[in-house]
Amino acid sequence: MLVSAKEMLTKAKAGHYAVGQFNINNLEWTKAILQTAQECNSPVILGVSEGAGKYMCGFKTVASMVKAMVEDLKITVPVALHLDHGSYEGAKACIEAGFSSIMFDGSHYPIDENVAKTTELVSICEEKGISIEAEVGAIGGEEDGVVGAGECADPDECKMIADLGVTMLAAGIGNIHGKYPANWAGLSFSTLAAVQEKTGAMPLVLHGGTGIPAEQIKKAIDLGVSKINVNTECQLAFAAATRGYVEAGKDLKGKGFDPRKLLAPGVEAIKATVKEKMELFGSVNKA
Numbered sequence: 001m002l003v004s005a006k007e008m009l010t011k012a013k014a015g016h017y018a019v020g021q022f023n024i025n026n027l028e029w030t031k032a033i034l035q036t037a038q039e040c041n042s043p044v045i046l047g048v049s050e051g052a053g054k055y056m057c058g059f060k061t062v063a064s065m066v067k068a069m070v071e072d073l074k075i076t077v078p079v080a081l082h083l084d085h086g087s088y089e090g091a092k093a094c095i096e097a098g099f100s101s102i103m104f105d106g107s108h109y110p111i112d113e114n115v116a117k118t119t120e121l122v123s124i125c126e127e128k129g130i131s132i133e134a135e136v137g138a139i140g141g142e143e144d145g146v147v148g149a150g151e152c153a154d155p156d157e158c159k160m161i162a163d164l165g166v167t168m169l170a171a172g173i174g175n176i177h178g179k180y181p182a183n184w185a186g187l188s189f190s191t192l193a194a195v196q197e198k199t200g201a202m203p204l205v206l207h208g209g210t211g212i213p214a215e216q217i218k219k220a221i222d223l224g225v226s227k228i229n230v231n232t233e234c235q236l237a238f239a240a241a242t243r244g245y246v247e248a249g250k251d252l253k254g255k256g257f258d259p260r261k262l263l264a265p266g267v268e269a270i271k272a273t274v275k276e277k278m279e280l281f282g283s284v285n286k287a
Ligand code: 13P
Pocket: 023, 047, 084, 085, 176, 177, 178, 179, 206, 207, 208, 209, 210, 229, 230, 231, 232, 233
């Protein structure tokens, strides 16, 4: 069954590795990630943005699909189903629908309002045994139409939000969603170190995992990051493999148009991407 992300992230923080959050879009995506986690004997967090939830018919459909898939595929590694960048209303809807973890992204509210809403959600999550992620300092790039500026979080605000009892904290350290521009300055390790110093044992979350060079990922983990979110990279890998299949004319040969054949290269590409990330993050054999 689905688990809260608390235990897997506490272990990751203590063991100096990170658990990957991979965003899902449909059945194939979910199956590819779950099977890879099982093959790698790695804990995994399935991320669902509000947009992806809507695309998949709603949070109840998503929760039912994931729970049934974990059972049918005999997945034994820890799996958390997590709302990614949730609104206050979205967070409540996911708790209701049976998610085991939520993120409340109050980073666009004034800090007092972020504190008030996070406090309320923390108490609901505690009661239900659900993990909760909060965010300080907007992550740049575009996430479901919301464009952030790639801020660096204020370490004192991070401490204030961490002390509310959240399970994990996303702090902006110059990271952005989607592809990084050629002139990107890289992660701000001084910000990360300052946040880590103030927040102690709190597992820190790195959003925008796509395209961050391996050495920066490793350094971030050394400095206290224990959850890394990856979305765009799986999408790019899926699209490239699907393009290759169609451009090679394979959909026109025999039963190549069968969706089980047409989508297979894309699924394999997602699996390869997820495996590579699990190896880089150090979560292999940590289930
Ligand atoms: P990327 O799409 O850049 O990998 O970011 C994913 C993410 O942070 C989801 O919250």
